Amino acid sequence: MIEFVKGEVVYHEADYLAVDVRGLGHQVFVPNPFAFTDGEEVMLYTHFVVREDAQLLYGFKTKRERNLFRLLLEVSGVGPKAALAMLTHMSPEALVRAIHIEDVKTLTKLPGVGKKTAQRLVLDLKDKLAKLGWEPSLDLAAETASLPPVVPNAERDVIDALLALGYNEEEAEWAVRESGQRIDASVSTEEWIKKALQAMMKR
Structure with missing residues (x-):
């Protein structure tokens, strides 16, 4: 190991x-x-x-995040790729909160998560998370800081990142256009990816 x-x-x-x-x-x-x-x-x-x-x-980055990843793997139908995608699209705090309040609608917006899988996430993990001390956070905007600046062809980088996460080309291009209307030239590529993912979650 x-x-x-x-x-x-x-x-x-x-x-x-x-x-x-x-x-x-x-x-x-x-x-x-x-x-x-x-x-x-x-x-x-x-x-x-x-x-x-x-x-x-x-x-x-943290053992806590890894432990959440391992808990996700215990849910029937959730493999490593799907679990990683969940933690890419939502912070651990946001994911725990969605499970805690049984927000199936939000969970089904994650790539590869249908209604049945979302329900299994809630059924299998809600009590486990509580027993392990995972308290749902009210601050869903807590993200990493100190991100590198935008580089040339950042738009293509964002699209490629979304494709790698399971979205198709049409969805990725839409998310980039939608999120691009609300950012300025100083935003980092990573921040743009986050904005694009948020746009997809609200679609």
């Missing part, structure tokens, strides 16, 4: 980081790769998945 990885981010793609750990490059799937910058030193708490055709490493 790999408990954590500590090293330098060499580069990031739409759904993973390449982390250099003493000369060995690890592919680590994380909720939001765009929240990291190349050259940054990171420590990620990991969850290792072994399949017949692959060995996959998922990483999280």
Whole structure:
């Protein structure tokens, strides 16, 4: 079992980081790769998945977030990719709150989550989360700070990020157009991705 990885981010793609750990490059799937910058030193708490055709490493900034990811995996029909998408689209606090108040409507807006899966999330996790001390947060806007500035072709970067999260090209382009009307040139690519995801949640 790999408990954590500590090293330098060499580069990031739409759904993973390449982390250099003493000369060995690890592919680590994380909720939001765009929240990291190349050259940054990171420590990620990991969850290792072994399949017949692959060995996959998922990483999280905190043990608490990793534990929530593992709880999501206990729900029937929720695999690592779906659980990671949930934590990409919603902060852990927002996700816990939606489950706590049985907000099935919000949960079904997550990629790959239908009504039955949303109901299972509530049924299977509401009591578990309470027992583990997960209190729903009233501040749903708490997100990461210190994001890098917008780079050229940021619009394409946002679309590619949405495609990697399971949206189709038409949905991604709509979200970029919709969110782009309410941002200015100083906004970071990561912030634009968040705005685009919020637009999709309200669609």
